[in-house]
Amino acid sequence: MIEAEWWDYDDADEMAEAVAGDIGFIIESALDARGEALIAVPGGKTPLPIYEKLAQARLNWKKVTIIPTDDRLVPLSDEKSNVRAIAQAFLPTGARVFPITSDISDYKLAGNSANAKLADLKFPLDLAWLGVGSDGHTASIFPGPDLDEALNSPKGRHAVGVMPDPLPPEAPFARVTLTRSAILSARTVLITVTGEEKKALLEQAIEDGQSSKLPIGRVLAEAEQPIDIHWAA
Numbered sequence: 001m002i003e004a005e006w007w008d009y010d011d012a013d014e015m016a017e018a019v020a021g022d023i024g025f026i027i028e029s030a031l032d033a034r035g036e037a038l039i040a041v042p043g044g045k046t047p048l049p050i051y052e053k054l055a056q057a058r059l060n061w062k063k064v065t066i067i068p069t070d071d072r073l074v075p076l077s078d079e080k081s082n083v084r085a086i087a088q089a090f091l092p093t094g095a096r097v098f099p100i101t102s103d104i105s106d107y108k109l110a111g112n113s114a115n116a117k118l119a120d121l122k123f124p125l126d127l128a129w130l131g132v133g134s135d136g137h138t139a140s141i142f143p144g145p146d147l148d149e150a151l152n153s154p155k156g157r158h159a160v161g162v163m164p165d166p167l168p169p170e171a172p173f174a175r176v177t178l179t180r181s182a183i184l185s186a187r188t189v190l191i192t193v194t195g196e197e198k199k200a201l202l203e204q205a206i207e208d209g210q211s212s213k214l215p216i217g218r219v220l221a222e223a224e225q226p227i228d229i230h231w232a233a
């Protein structure tokens with residue numbers, strides 16, 4: 001049974017303020033408890049105003065490592081690169097922004113390389129912050145030949161390479177993504193979405209649970225922790 005708590009806002013600005021406050025608190029608690037924080041943040045467009053607010057928080061950013069939940073296999077200079085937007089927002093704070101892609105075009109090898117890079121970090125994540133695509137993907141867990149590996153890789157396998165099928169028109173690239181086990185081992189899991197369409201999709205995915213056809217439903221179905229879902233119209 002998925003335990004989800006919804007937080008509704010009138011607009012994206014109000015949501016950005018509230019979510020940045022919550023994430024700031026999560027980071028501060030991790031710094032107090034362990035002296036460092038490791039968080040994964042989504043790419044795409046929805047999180048951009050939240051990055052901006054969060055980057056204004058007064059935190060000991062030098063002890064914070066930020067990784068993308070997933071990335072597109074494009075050069076770091078490409079505006080579709082998730083880590084590029086994360087770096088633009090957070091490098092000025094002094095945080096460590098950790099790319100999970102490299103210059104490897106074979107997506108399976110790129111996934112292995114991301115997994116090897118992530119072995120240098122201290123999991124579990126303090127936060128897995130997820131977005132949801134209008135097709136129901138989350139991170140870069142998509143329908144296609146790699147769905148099973150992304151969902152069912154064993155504990156300790158943090159990342160895999162994926163080829164979405166169909167390719168999403170807004171960013172038609174092979175990807176690397178955190179696995180479901182890496183996401184769900186996080187101390188906190190938080191979702192941000194906007195718009196009525198994604199709200200309805202997420203409600204249906206939660207209701208369907210294990211039998212959901214959508215990656216977000218399949219990920220959440222295995223969650224043992226309560227999930228906070230922040231939604232703005």
Ligand SMILES: O=C1O[C@H](COP(=O)(O)O)[C@@H](O)[C@H](O)[C@H]1O
Nearest residue numbers: 042043044045046131132133139
């Ligand atoms: O391609 C991606 O899409 C999802 C959703 O992005 P959004 O702009 O529709 O919120 C995102 O969470 C993921 O990280 C990204 O690679």
